[in-house]
Amino acid sequence: MPETDRITLQVARYRPEQETEPTWQSYEVPLRKEWTVLDGLNHIKDHLDGTLSYRWSCRMGICGSCGMTVNGEPQLTCSAFLTDSAPGPVRVEPLANFPVVRDLVVELGDFMNKLTEVKPWIIRAEDKPLDEGEFLQTPEEMDAYKQYSMCINCMLCYAACPVYALDPDFVGPAAIALAQRYNLDSRDEGAADRRDVLSSAAGVWACTLVGECTTACPKGVDPAGAIQRYKLTAATRSLKDLLWPWGQR
Amino acid sequence: MSRTPASRRPGPAGGSGPAPYRKPVPTFWWLRRRAYLVFVLRELSGVFIAWFVVFLLLMAGAIAEGSGEYERFQDWSGQWWVVLLNVIALLFVLLHTLTWFGLAPRAMAVRLRGRRVRPGPIVATHYLLWALLTAAVAWLILKG
Ligand code: SF4
Ligand code: FES
Numbered sequence: 409m410p411e412t413d414r415i416t417l418q419v420a421r422y423r424p425e426q427e428t429e430p431t432w433q434s435y436e437v438p439l440r441k442e443w444t445v446l447d448g449l450n451h452i453k454d455h456l457d458g459t460l461s462y463r464w465s466c467r468m469g470i471c472g473s474c475g476m477t478v479n480g481e482p483q484l485t486c487s488a489f490l491t492d493s494a495p496g497p498v499r500v501e502p503l504a505n506f507p508v509v510r511d512l513v514v515e516l517g518d519f520m521n522k523l524t525e526v527k528p529w530i531i532r533a534e535d536k537p538l539d540e541g542e543f544l545q546t547p548e549e550m551d552a553y554k555q556y557s558m559c560i561n562c563m564l565c566y567a568a569c570p571v572y573a574l575d576p577d578f579v580g581p582a583a584i585a586l587a588q589r590y591n592l593d594s595r596d597e598g599a600a601d602r603r604d605v606l607s608s609a610a611g612v613w614a615c616t617l618v619g620e621c622t623t624a625c626p627k628g629v630d631p632a633g634a635i636q637r638y639k640l641t642a643a644t645r646s647l648k649d650l651l652w653p654w655g656q657r
Numbered sequence: 658m659s660r661t662p663a664s665r666r667p668g669p670a671g672g673s674g675p676a677p678y679r680k681p682v683p684t685f686w687w688l689r690r691r692a693y694l695v696f697v698l699r700e701l702s703g704v705f706i707a708w709f710v711v712f713l714l715l716m717a718g719a720i721a722e723g724s725g726e727y728e729r730f731q732d733w734s735g736q737w738w739v740v741l742l743n744v745i746a747l748l749f750v751l752l753h754t755l756t757w758f759g760l761a762p763r764a765m766a767v768r769l770r771g772r773r774v775r776p777g778p779i780v781a782t783h784y785l786l787w788a789l790l791t792a793a794v795a796w797l798i799l800k801g
């Protein structure tokens with residue numbers, strides 16, 4: 409590909425001190441076969457316009473901070489190649505369904521609050537003394553939750569979810585998948601502690617299985633599957649409580 | 658469990674600095690993607706499921722009332738608009754059922770001999786059960 413090839417990035421700008429809603433700004437960047445949308449943005453930042461704001465870190469699909477809307481789809485900009493959008497223009501917007509702080513930077517406070525509500529850590533009824541050693545786990549036991557542990561909190565699933573767009577109280581795909589990551593861990597005993605939030609109206613029952621979260625997920629987490637599985641768990645649990653109210657919670 | 662609605666919770670910015678921009682949800686957001694459209698249609702299908710239940714209850718009521726009432730019910734349900742309504746309702750009920758069955762393998766993580774069962778057999782089992790139940794009901798009704 410000749411070095412002279414170029415592609416236009418149409419970037420959503422929002423500078424709250426000077427405008428009340430986002431506007432578009434176009435930049436021309438070199439079109440190189442190994443360049444991603446993030447490389448294009450970095451080129452803009454370094455050579456064309458230092459005022460452009462966006463988040464990124466690892467450039468390898470691990471940190472989950474570079475999620476944006478590329479040509480209308482929620483994507484990790486570090487794995488969306490410019491050549492896939494050639495001849496362009498490439499439209500780059502902030503992630504949908506989150507408040508925009510500036511340019512391509514969104515506010516994730518809502519997710520962070522929800523994440524703590526589902527207690528994404530190993531809960532034990534009684535802590536084991538350190539000198540008793542580590543908790544052992546068989547490969548099968550690890551298999552039961554490994555998929556959900558791959559989540560990188562990139563928020564593409566929230567951006568793809570129309571339920572979250574319409575009902576911001578929805579706990580949402582990644583938080584539920586991460587709750588399941590611990591619920592299904594053989595070392596964890598906290599499923600009952602997570603139950604109230606997960607089986608509330610804003611929890612799994614708000615989900616109507618659009619399935620777009622799973623389509624958007626760059627890590628194969630399948631949050632939609634995690635939610636449906638928990639629906640089954642919650643329903644079975646309620647049924648048991650109804651039939652056997654004396655049973656152990 | 659009380660939770661502050663997300664929309665009213667302060668973000669980490671804590672109210673200092675200019676307000677972040679919130680994009681309004683467009684009225685026709687559900688036309689933007691096939692998956693969104695299917696989702697809205699499936700939500701809508703609930704109405705038709707309810708209609709089928711009402712229709713069934715009306716029919717059962719008419720049968721209980723005796724043959725005269727049942728004939729009147731048949732005449733009523735033979736009208737073109739009732740038939741049309743029922744055909745549309747059937748399509749929605751099918752959409753509802755098929756998507757529900759398609760979902761089953763994602764909700765059920767069935768393990769057999771230590772391996773997770775693949776989606777195919779789980780879906781097939783659902784259809785098989787459906788067919789068996791239908792056959793049982795048909796046998797019950799037709800035999801009488
Ligand atoms: S579930 Fe997938 S899309 Fe959602 S935050 Fe985790 S990695 Fe991203
Ligand atoms: S920069 Fe880390 S995931 Fe893209």
